[in-house]
Amino acid sequence: MKILVVDDETDIQVLFQQRFRREIRDGEMSFVFAFSGEEALQFLEQYDHEAVLILSDINMPGMSGLELLKHIKEKYEAPPPVVMMITAYGDDGNYNEAMKLGADDFLTKPVDFLTLKEKLKTRIA
Amino acid sequence: MKTEKDIALLKASIDQLNQQAWEVRVTDSNRSLVLSNEALNLATTIDYTKGKAEGLRTKGFCHLRLSKNKEAQALLEESLQLYKALNDAAGIGYIYTGLGIIQRNMGDYKASLEFLNQSSELITQTNYREVEPLVYYHMGITYKYMGNLEQALEFILKSLAVGKEVNNWIAEAYTLNTLGSIYDELGDYDHALEHHHQSLVIRREAGDKWGEAGSLDSIGSIHLKQGNYPKALSFCGQSLAMARSVGDKKGEANSLFHLAQIYNAQSEPDLAWDNARQSLIIREEIGDKKGQAEIYVCLAAMKLPKKNQNEIDSEQMNFLKKALALGEETGALDLLFRIHQSFYKLFKQQHQFEDALQQLELSDALEKEIHSQSFKQKILNLEIAHKIEQSKKEAEIYRLRNVELAHLYEESTKQKNEIQATYTELKATQVQLIQSEKMASLGELTAGIAHEIQNPLNFVNNFSEVSNELLVEMNEELDKGDIEEAKAIANDVKHNLEKINHHGKRADAIVKGMLQHSRSSSGQKEPTDINALADEYLRLSYHGLRAKDKSFNAKFETDFDANVGSVIIIPQDLGRVILNLINNAFYAVTEKRKQQIDGYEPTVTVSTKKLDGKVLIVVKDNGSGIPQKVLEKIFQPFFTTKPAGKGTGLGLSLSYDIVTKGHGGTLRVDTREGEGTSFIIEIPA
Secondary structure, eight states: OOEEEOSSSSTTHHHHHHHHHHHHTTTEEEEEEEEHHHHHHHHHHTTTTEEEEEEESSOOSOOOOHHHHHHHHHHSSOOOOEEEEEEEEOHHHHHHHHTTTTTTTTEEOOHHHHHHHHHHHHHHH | OOOOOHHHHHHHHHHHHHHHHHHHTTTTTHHHHHHHHHHHHHHHHTHHHHHHHHHHEEEEEEHHHHTHHHHHHHHHHHHHHHHHHTOOOHHHHHHHHHHHHHHHTTTHHHHHHHHHHHHHHHHHHHHHHHHHHHHHHHOOOOOOTTTHHHHHHHHHHHHHHHHHHHOOOOHHHHHHHHHHHHHHHOOOOHHHHHHHHHHHHHHHHHTHHHHHHHHHHHHHHHHTTOOOHHHHHHHHHHHHHOOOOOOOOHHHHHHHHHHHHHHHHTTTTHHHHHHHHHHHHHHHHHHHHHHHHHHHHHHHSSSSSSSSHHHHHHHHHHHHHHHHHHHHHHTHHHHHHHHHHHHHHHHHTTHHHHHHHHHHHHHHHHHHHHHHHHHHHHHHHHHHHHHHHHHHHHHHHHHHHHHHHHHHHHHHHHHHHHHHHHHHHHHHHHHHHHHHHHHHHHHHHHHHHHHHHHHHHHHHHHHHHHHHHHHHHHHHHHHHHHHHHHHHHHHHHHHHHHHHHHHHHHHHHHHHHHHHHHHHHHOEEEEHHHHHHHHHHHHHHHHHHHHHHHTTTEEEEHHHHOOOOOOOOOOOHHHHHHHHHHHHHHHHHHHHHOOOOOOOEEEEEEEEETTTTTEEEEEOOOSOOOOOOHHHHTTSSTTTSOOOTOSSSSSSHHHHHHIIIISSSSEEEEETTTTTTEEEEEEEE
């Protein structure tokens, strides 16, 4: 299964690849990366429905994670990919907005990778 | 053994002692005596001629002050020899003045004049202006003692003029004193009192106790002549006490003599006799012949206590004989006239008419001589008195002008100080305002900074955790003997450590930037990567606004010219300008976004461009633009379009100052209503 990770921090790629090296090696998970909301949409258009799970940062220059979420949930109706939002600002405003737009989960930075791993495995299973 | 350096130092301290002694010779003769004695002793030990000459000179003048004429003469003559050896004309000149005073004190007016003339000549030649008025003054006094009032006035006037010119208060006070005495002799007591009082004021201010005693005594003696005995007693009594306190023998004798006359006038023969006797003893001691003669003349006319008429008659005759002997020695016409008058009165009283007639003839002749001189002189004196008044008026005008100038100066100094204080206050307020503006923008920044720091810290934590896991795996691979895999993992760990280091540095840079931003003024110019600076503040601004306002969203773009490179600027200052402009730009696009125009994409662009000799930094927004009527005010301090409490109104005005005054650049604005605004920073590079 393919997981699309969206973040404006490029080092997120190496981090994920290492954090999930066993899963990647064992073929349980595979990751693709986009470094902005726009790039993420491009990917989704190009590789229709390839990603079943999207992990997106909220605070990004240009298109924000919430806008991306809105686009995805509007565009991909049946069944839309699972979108989990990750943000440094875990306040009620962001949380409510994300939930309203149909986010499937809401994580705050710093990300606890053990929990994330568990969540991803549950989602995939 | 004394080295040359020791001797030079010793000489310098001797010179200093002599200088101090000389300065206080009038105001504090006793101290002057101690100091000059010390200088003289030191100078003798190293055989320092100049030091000895000066020490002897001042010591001599102090003895003169104490009316020890003989000792004074010996000291001054010794000093004279040394000055001659040094070929010091000014020094010789001033010694001659002292010798002239001594001769006058001892009643030899001719010798006095000779010394004073020589003195005047040498002092004029050497342009020793400081003492010039004093020499003229003493010449005037000697002429006055000789009864030549015309010459006396001429020199005294000259002394007054030069004294004012060289600002010699001693000469001024003494001259006023002498003028008082001349008015006294002319019978113009009101003017006499006026001048003595003026002199008294100057002497009191200068702390000249000798002089003060003299003025008090002169005032007392005028009150005596006017018959105002209580006042006379008071002034002469004060004078006596002061003269005694400073060891002024001559002054003491004068006061005692005047007190004797006052008591005599009040029919207190015992007190009168006692005071006169004390005065006589002192005048004998100090060799004042004219003074002694005057006392004898006075005693001859006094009611003497406890004597029979014969005894009184013979004693009075005795007094007058003594007075005559002394008077002839001095050759003072006025004194001789009074002596012969007294003889005439006494002979007449004793019915010795032949002798009386002879005395009358003698006194008449003297009177004629005096009067023929004094008649002319009285006219002359009136003229001179007129001149004196005129020159005094002029001096007064000067003085008033000086007072006025001093007042104006004081006023302007006061104003200057007030302005200075206000300016300082303003400056302090400005510094405070700038600081609060900085803190305000720092407040806007903190959220952004927190975000900016959070990200690298997360990476540091994550990469270190994951590296730990990797090392466990690497050990497993090694146990399995899979060296290749172990190596691959080790490589990953190395890579991670680099990442950790990178993000650690990133956090460090952010904190440093924040500290720099809040610092008051460390404003050092240094080469700074303009593109990095603009990028840093753009990110800070963006995340700051984002953190503060959840609904905030705007696109930002950068267009950096790689040729810009490093420019010498004050990074925290120019950073603040960029931050301020970017914040404003985001504010503008956010405001426009609220209008919910279809297809509107709020965008802020920061671009740089290297041109010939300068660098442009442009912050562009696609907001609503700035209305024309606001445009001209935007750089004014405290002007803001933001709601109350949202902006200090100082951002752009401070930015303007930083760019223009701080960096010699320009800050321009290019705006189109409805389309957007560009702020263009242009700095020399």
